[in-house]
Amino acid sequence: MQEERPRLLMGVVAPATNISVQPEMEALRPPGVINAHARIPNPDRAVTSDADTLAVRASMVEGLNAALDTLLPATPGHVVLGVMAENFVGGGAAGQRLVADCAARIGCRVTDYTSAILAALDVMFGRKIRLSLLTPFMPVGDAAARALFEDAGHEVVRLVSLKAPGPAAIARVPRERTMQAVRDLAGPEVEAIIQVGTNASFRALAREMEAELGTPVLAANPVLYWRALRREGITDPMPQHGRLFTL
Template structure:
């Protein structure tokens, strides 16, 4: 008899609903690679709102509500808004309140998860490696530093493209190139390295980079998945994706 992956010996423990940007093709395989027994991942998509403040966050909240109502219908146990840039462009409490009020379930965002993960790792100074242009990196640095995380060194990557092609290109960067990029951005005084962007295929590299640098490495997706699991009461130590999964908030 063929084994159905979701019908595990532990039974279904948590249904995680995840909102990702329309062009994202990385989150689903990475979350499914990391998920412990009994956890299922259910994804829906929506456009990124780069400047949601321009209409007082109205369009963002309306788009979120449509997707969150889907999660409410199947009674997701935990919901996540998995977009680094999008979640850093909105007050964190506003996003979490929206996730939780519509679904009635606990919610996490990538921005909040990154801060939570770095604080759990006691990393108040970091290096920041991204696929983004300089302007996006600067915005991200400002967000992190407002949250008490000092960015000692940062660098993005260069692409001859604009959105939406630019977002698609993030997902196509070879692992070898990401690995070299990550090592080049490390600062000797940084207590951790953050590989940013949910559509940047970095989760599988975290353990290798940690072993090389001798310090914690988190990504947008490892932080979001870890925070979602912990908020849902799942404390499994998931091996192979960095030391973050060995701790609880």
């Protein structure tokens, strides 16, 4: 007996240094959706300055097409870009062009973090809000992340940067340090706490901190995956992944 075709073959692209996108997006998969993962060949180089951040971005952009090409034979129905800096550093129109180029190359729709998080905030709140940001970046990345939200009309009232010293180090920030950073971002004026940086294993911790603080805490990888599913008409309610997955 022939098996039923999958509802969706989801291409998922992440840097070679990223060890969080794959397990987190596998955990978010509804029945009938298959994730096909591809890796961007990027080195784990030290990041101690804005110049280092820009060099890491350049190496990842250069490897992005190669990663997409490994997905082409599988003909995915949608692709998630599990990367952040490409859309933040130099962001705006440059980020939009990058996403459009990716979609043209792979032949299907592509979801990036910028569009995903703005769509999530619109669905959850339906208005502009006051928010706090948790980032793993150096100042140039922090400024671009802040600009993403402020350019869309939201108010960034607090920002905490973990300043990870390299791409792979983002996944190794101690849990206790991350939890304290989230607590530092909370406050009566904060309507949502938003984590950026896809190499942070933050999916489960976001649910935990949301319960502790009573404030919505949005993790990068679930937001990306939610947006990709909804764009393809997959609306399964999955409350175990947070309120966003019921909308």
